[in-house]
Amino acid sequence: MLVFVVIAFGGGRQGEAGGLAALGALPVALIVIVIGTSLGGPTGYAINPARDLGPRIAHFLLPIKGKGGSDWAYSWVPVVGPVIGGLLAGWASVVLLPILT
Incomplete structure (x- = not known):
């Protein structure tokens, strides 16, 4: 969703300042807040x-007294998930946002 919103509010074709680009970073900040409040609990x-x-x-690496495991079984999710999501958002923007074609 983050990449899709950035592309959608980016103004369309390269060099144009149309669309909602006049709002600057506000749409991106709001989507980061929405993603964080909806998924921030389970994923940190x-x-x-x-x-x-x-x-x-x-x-x-740090010698913390009484620490548990680092849960490396889950560590691939925050790396692979955003990469796949970004690729899907780029493809979806070409399909769903006719301004970009």
């Missing part, structure tokens, strides 16, 4: 791979 706001992998690697 991991819509950015670095947001999940950085703390996971630090947890694995």
